[in-house]
Every structure is written in C-alpha cells, then in structure tokens.
Amino acid sequence: MARTSLRDTSNGKIFSTANLIFGIGQISKMTDVSTRQLRYWESKGYIKPKEREDGNTSRLYGYDTFLKVSGIKLMLDEGYTLAASVERTDALMAEAFNIRGFLLDAYHGEATIDGQTMLDLGYFDEDHTQRLYAHRTADNRVHYVVKPENGAN
DNA sequence: TTTCTGACA
DNA sequence: TGTCAGGA
Numbered sequence: 001m002a003r004t005s006l007r008d009t010s011n012g013k014i015f016s017t018a019n020l021i022f023g024i025g026q027i028s029k030m031t032d033v034s035t036r037q038l039r040y041w042e043s044k045g046y047i048k049p050k051e052r053e054d055g056n057t058s059r060l061y062g063y064d065t066f067l068k069v070s071g072i073k074l075m076l077d078e079g080y081t082l083a084a085s086v087e088r089t090d091a092l093m094a095e096a097f098n099i100r101g102f103l104l105d106a107y108h109g110e111a112t113i114d115g116q117t118m119l120d121l122g123y124f125d126e127d128h129t130q131r132l133y134a135h136r137t138a139d140n141r142v143h144y145v146v147k148p149e150n151g152a153n
Numbered sequence: 154t155t156t157c158t159g160a161c162a
Numbered sequence: 163t164g165t166c167a168g169g170a
Binding site for chain 2: 039057
C-alpha cells in the first residue's frame with residue numbers, strides 16, 4: 001500500500017504558513033517587541049508589512065516576519081546592536097532555509113531496515129544500485145547505512 | 154479598542 | 163524608545 005510522504009504530498013502545501021497573518025499588536029505580544037519598535041524597524045527597512053489591496057492602512061505581517069522579529073529580538077537581548085541583530089538574523093534565516101531545502105531534496109521517504117525505521121536518502125551511487133539510509137541513535141548521533149536497491153546483493 | 158503618524162523628552 | 167495627541 002502507498003504511504004503518504006512529505007516528499008510527494010500537496011506540492012509542499014501541507015503545513016503551509018501562508019495564511020498565518022498577524023497585526024502589529026499580535027506580533028508585539030508574541031515577540032515582546034513594542035509596536036513603536038516595529039514601526040521604527042520598518043522605517044529603517046529591517047521589516048516589511050504585507051502588501052494589501054484593500055483600503056485598510058493597518059499593518060499585517062506574515063509568518064516570515066514573525067520569525068525575523070523573533071530573531072532580532074533574541075540577538076538584541078544577547079547584547080547586539082539593532083543593525084548587527086538584523087544582519088545576524090538574516091544570515092541565520094538564510095542558512096535555515098537552505099538547510100530545509102536541502103533536507104527536503106535529500107529526503108526520499110521512510111524505510112524499515114533491519115527492523116529499524118530509517119530515512120531513505122536516495123541513491124548512493126551513480127549507477128543507482130545502492131541506496132543510502134540514515135537514522136539517529138539513542139544518543140542522537142546520525143548513523144548511515146548503504147543497502148543494495150533490490151535487497152539481493 | 155486598536156492602529157496610525159508626528160512630535161517631544 | 164516611551165508616551166501622548168488627535169484622528170480614523
């Protein structure tokens with residue numbers, strides 16, 4: 001029987017954050033950053049409210065902005081200047097999205113190898129005769145296993 | 154009630 | 163950045 005996998009489900013629409021929209025007051029409470037600061041950061045070009053077609057002038061922020069504000073706030077609390085906090089948050093977010101994209105491309109589903117549930121990481125070699133699997137050990141170390149494609153090695 | 158811009162401390 | 167004014 002076919003099983004559902006993140007790799008081929010809804011074109012990535014599952015767990016989408018596209019409809020997570022927040023007002024300035026909500027973002028403020030969620031991140032503990034004042035509305036005054038949020039408007040100031042916007043004036044500095046650090047954050048950008050969502051474009052809106054209706055006449056309403058109140059700001060709306062997407063999930064991405066919530067993440068960015070959270071990151072900046074964290075750096076600020078660590079003692080970095082606002083500019084440095086923005087720079088570091090941008091870098092970390094870029095890295096995080098890179099990792100996410102890489103992982104989604106590398107992930108080919110789950111497989112049970114020797115009674116152990118493992119991640120199928122796809123073909124291991126150029127001629128597609130072996131697949132690479134990985135799983136985490138009890139102490140959270142990553143363990144890799146290479147197995148022949150058809151099981152008859 | 155919430156949000157907005159501008160201004161003053 | 164906080165806070166207040168005066169509107170919307």
